[in-house]
Amino acid sequence: AFAIIQENQDNPDFVVLDVRTAKEFAEGHLENAILVDFYTPTFRDDINQLDKNKKYVIYCRGGSRSGQALSIMYELGFVEVYNVLDGIVRWQSEGLPMVK
Numbered sequence: 001a002f003a004i005i006q007e008n009q010d011n012p013d014f015v016v017l018d019v020r021t022a023k024e025f026a027e028g029h030l031e032n033a034i035l036v037d038f039y040t041p042t043f044r045d046d047i048n049q050l051d052k053n054k055k056y057v058i059y060c061r062g063g064s065r066s067g068q069a070l071s072i073m074y075e076l077g078f079v080e081v082y083n084v085l086d087g088i089v090r091w092q093s094e095g096l097p098m099v100k
Contacts, residue, residue, distance in 0.1 A: 017058040038065040059084035
């Protein structure tokens with residue numbers, strides 16, 4: 001995921017998507033990440049409004065919510081979506097950059 005993010009830093013058709021809660025997001029997130037809370041009742045509709053032809057990297061805390069979001073995104077017709085395995089917990093444990 002880190003390599004994909006680095007390769008696409010200047011790509012306007014690339015999105016980092018955080019599916020955690022607003023509280024979790026405020027505690028630290030990946031740079032330029034967009035928050036779409038998986039637990040909101042409108043999650044599916046919110047995701048469905050995103051551009052399906054862009055490239056996405058999605059993550060949550062430990063990988064469960066983003067794994068479910070990945071399935072939903074494929075159901076909705078998204079073309080290219082990558083899930084950060086083991087979520088931000090693993091990202092942090094590997095010392096990768098985050099922002100607040």
